[in-house]
Amino acid sequence: MSAALRPAAEPPVLEVRDLDVAFETRRGRAHAVQGVSFTLHRGERLGLVGESGSGKTTTALALMRLLRPPGRILGGEAWLGELDLLAAKPAALRQARFARIALVPQGAMNSLNPVLTCGTQIEDLLQAHGVPAGGAATQTRIARLLDGVGLASEIARLYPHQLSGGMKQRVCIALAMALGPSVILADEPTSALDVIVQKQVLRTLIAAQKTLGAGMVLVGHDMGLMAQFAHTVGVMYAGTLVEVGPVRALFADPRHPYTRMLIASLPRFDRRRHFVGIPGMAPSLFNPPPGCPFHPRCPQATARCAAEIPQEQILPDGRRVRCHYAQEPALAA
Amino acid sequence: MLLEADSVEVAFGGGISGGARRLALRGVSLALPADQPTILAVVGESGSGKTTLTRLLLGLLCPTAGTVRYLGQDIARMDRAAHAAFRREVQAVFQDPFAAYNPFYPVDRILILPARQFGLVATRAAAYALAEASLVQVGLRPAETLGRYPHQLSGGQRQRLMVARALMLRPRVIVADEPVSMVDASLRATILQNLYGLTVDHRISLLYVTHDLATAYQVADRVAVMQNGVVVEEGDVEAVIRRPQHPYTQALVAAIPPPDPTVPWGVDDEAA
């Protein structure tokens, strides 16, 4: 469910249903992602936000089928048009990756090949998807790609180590855009960058997304960033999507206690020495608590919360909340 | 002055096996006053020299020019007794909650060793009693913490343990280098609240080094902004953040995303 950006008639570019991922380790099974469902439309920016262990990165990796053992997709569907990413054969996946769905990975600066120039790496990607090698046409295309991310065409001749962190990140964004995918997954693309560069890279990301008209999923842990970046925000906790909805409605009136407390814990510039944290620790994924995963830390938990896993409640504005008391507006803090 | 850096300069490289000579700090002067406990935030991005400044003020590094003074004495020229006092009265909380622990020993050591080393207690039993009291102060349960190895605790627990250690030694100054940057957002506020509250309760001065202007605003009385090894702006935290003078400070303030979707930030040309 997303904000009314496009008429409901237009089909989503990505539709994920009940994604389930687990890690089978010696210590047992860690259920990293449970029943995650969301839809993404053309031109929409979805922010998947959560803390460490919430399962947000695992979700992105699962969608790209880049999970390694002991990670395993247990179930679910991810429809990219007519292709189910989770069930696709390797050949179909290879065709789809970067051509229809691209990833800007975490620590993207370290995923550039240090012995190839940036231009060569983009060219390699194009070649792998059938674009003829060499020639002025390819070079022009590369130059245009780099220009689209705010880099001069000379960058194509440089090696990754000659570039700053922000510039490397932008090369990675250019790579993700190269084949004009309809969905771009960005996994914490700015976490390792300084704040000023972070803003520049986000600006680049938004501009790139608009040029392509692609749908974008930004995975991150910074709620403040999501407020400024996303059209729709999905809050993840302990592997489940606890609240998903249009960004303004979510920030104005958060219905899940975790969302509420996460927003409240953001340091603000209107009040000093006002610290609001969330007590307790994230639950163990090997041995989750019964009922709602958040109930041990929730100030409004009741006996029902400890016993019964909350179903998804759908609010009038289209939001989905996994809380027994989602229908009631926030109690005075 | 309690702890001060006086026109310090730190250069790296240029030696036998080093590369080109590079100045990490150039003519930096900062001070914590002795008359009353102050919270001074040092804000800068990577390459600003803030970590080098931290190491300098902790006596882990010697400046190539200028002096670092504790209670008026040059720390490089202190006698044994003065140096020992310096080591006890100036404590640190580091950024990486994992690397600060020697993986070979259980975490108890991080509390017990300094307690014995600085002569705070006479016996091992007394050391454990002191350790347990400190743990409780930061919201950790001794039964769940003592006896464990670093990798058995969560990042948040390890960081809180570092704070417990710093407080246990009853210092006059705590130098905290990015104490919450590697910790989850929900936990940050709790740890900062702890740190702030306890420094106020025990009248400890705090040097809070960070890249995060927002938390600096929350915690500090004064703030100094660093860029490329120089302090570009310093002053009362309200003044610097509300009316930044230096273009770099202005850029830093503008780079913080307002956590309100209705307030424009300038990344999306057609505001959502």
Added chain:
Amino acid sequence: MSAVLRQIGREKLLLAGLLLLGCLALVGLLGPLVTDTSLAEIGTTRARLPPDAAHLLGTDTQGRDVLAALVAALPQTLKIGLLAGLLGLGVGGLLGLLAGYLRGLSDVVIRTTADVVMTIPAIAVLVLVATNVRTMTVGLMAVIVAGLAWMYPTRAIRAQTLSLRELTYIDMARLNGIGGLRLVMTELLPNLAPYFAASFVTAVSTAMLATVGLEALGLGPQNQLTLGMMLYWAQYYGAVLRGMWWWWLPPVAAIALIFIGLLAVSAGMDRLLNARTRQDG
């Protein structure tokens, strides 16, 4: 400690290697109780007998019972390897630790020396030294061989020390007022222990290889029997030409087993170290 033992227990390759070496050592230690090692002396038996009930591995041209000789030679070879390995590790490890911890001039001197010595062809030096020694003994062999095995532990330990000393917990120790030797002993050394162990195995392997090489050339201890010397005598008296396979095959097999064991231990330790670093991170 028990956690470490449990981790070792999970590494099958490591266990297999240790078991193999353990068995060989046991044969060397307990063998003399079972077989009569006096039969390993020259002229104690009838010569050139193929294996039979009385002499399980036959006899050689000098009248030695091959099985008895093997049992006597095995511990000697192991001893040289062990001694040389310990010596190489002791000297090399210490130098590596100093170079990595002190840095600056000490590092440059130690590092350059090690690098230069490594380029000297080992066999040439060994041959030169060995031929100029009047009587070669097991102990002396160990020292000579160690002289060319110390560089590898130096480099390995130096590299680890350089990276460990930058870690925050070293700063913490300094902030606690701990410095110098105490810092090295209580903070660095325990974390270097696995690397010392790995370097030890490398040093022993290098030493044994050099030893067997020297001995096969005839430069080994003349009066003590080692596996390499058995090979030398076998080759000297034309065992292959005479078809006396029972003379040259057993020492070759024994040497091969030792190296297989060392290789398994080395590979297993490598896996163990990588698993530990992955877990710690």
